[in-house]
Amino acid sequence: MSLLVVGSVAYDGIETPHGKVDRMLGGSSTYIAIAASYFTDVQLVGVIGDDFSPEDIDTFKAHSIDLEGLERLPGKTFYWSGVYSRNMNERTTLTTDLNVFADFDPKLPETYCSTPYAFLGNIHPVLQRKVRSQLTDVRLIGGDTMNFWIEGTPKELSQAIAEWDVILINDQEARELSGEYDLWRAARYTCASGPKKVVIKRGEYGAVLFDASGYFVAPGFLLETVLDPTGAGDSFAGGFMGYLAGEGLSNIDAATESQLRKAMIYGSVMGSFCCEQFGIGRLRTLARSDIEQRFEEFRKLTQF
């Protein structure tokens, strides 16, 4: 069953201690869509400029991603560049040229309106609500946000979040959103604001799923070398949502504890692969067997 993904499609320039790439396909919805494509059909809603290359279109097509919702406008594609610190635990933005993304106004093709699953990537909460309102038969909806919206548009954001079944945010965002430092309290606050499931991503330390029944910890996979962590959190979201969409759930309450935990691990698997090469370098070349093998490695490294 299809998963609709909305968010940024971009070109990224990234420098890490292991290398530098001046321009490559990036953007949150690119990572989400490609990661999810290993588990389910994906419909991509985004905007690109007239500089967007046919090769990058082909990358999406190679993953059977439906591009009817990918609007092409005159002008340049969103460009972002950043540099990571020696230890990779800090990232400095060098360039943010929103370009055509500045006026992004997501309009769903008619065929997308009945899509059962959706993930609203990190865009203006009013736009997230606009997408949500066009979905007539949605069964399960997840969303992401960032500090910019938490600080800048808190009211609109809380209205958006109230409509989600699952929220996937990182620990700093959870703390800022809730005003609570302890993760457990931050998660409880977030649950009370609407989503029945709260996934808090903790970078190299993995992720935690909270709901009314308790919590589940997915560990971080330890790579010998993290080449480029850009997009790892989005790849997690893609694996998580893609797996749940592929399960054909009728709604969030139909998700079993086992399904939710597997979704957490598939998310972690996709996040770990993402870090192995620059950009989508590794993510785009996976076989399903690679994914299953790493899934089993996760089992081995946590069982006792």
Added chain:
Amino acid sequence: MSLLVVGSVAYDGIETPHGKVDRMLGGSSTYIAIAASYFTDVQLVGVIGDDFSPEDIDTFKAHSIDLEGLERLPGKTFYWSGVYSRNMNERTTLTTDLNVFADFDPKLPETYCSTPYAFLGNIHPVLQRKVRSQLTDVRLIGGDTMNFWIEGTPKELSQAIAEWDVILINDQEARELSGEYDLWRAARYTCASGPKKVVIKRGEYGAVLFDASGYFVAPGFLLETVLDPTGAGDSFAGGFMGYLAGEGLSNIDAATESQLRKAMIYGSVMGSFCCEQFGIGRLRTLARSDIEQRFEEFRKLTQF
């Protein structure tokens, strides 16, 4: 079978966002010894001053800790005080009065020399070696250290570490010791320096066990409120070493993967209890059933 524990016995003054205690029993070997006492017999090697209270002696005795190696000298007991930041992720030392601990020269009572298991807490590596050299029948030896020795006495430290079967250090120490940021590389470097097992503690994020066969991740237990994290890493060490000592292993190679993983979880269990109250407040009042219950909770929060 007995576990010998050597390290500091102290009085601590601690302030966290949740409260303040001016003076209470502390010191690394206090936490290690009490945590380990739930799993095995413990012999404590340390030094106290003439101000050390009978009530605190009784605390050790209540946990059947052998105090023949606890030397009492004229002068005051080691006193340390510190204050935690609002988020508890930073700690500022206010006072370090080494007092009788300044000239600590561990001498093992004759009855301790044949003790099969030992944990060398964070003291001068030359003293760690001195203790090691007095042990005639040791089967499994673990040790800890800190940045102060990594920077100040690297040669002596590497001689000490080369004699250990297991090293338990935190992630920052592992990185400093190895010069490698990636945890996996840091662990491999540390393994090459002697210990067959490397346990890297990551605070609230749990701990990772590395050996030649791979790694195992023990998650951090999420408490609703961390009252005082002081001693959590030492409590982990106590649970880890205490459990292995209680298993009666003939040497480190005799430890099965299952035993090592259980040791990691028992360590995590003891570390989590430690944070629930100030000082040893919670650690001292545990029943074995509390420990087993939390052990099972760890299983529940990681299984998928």
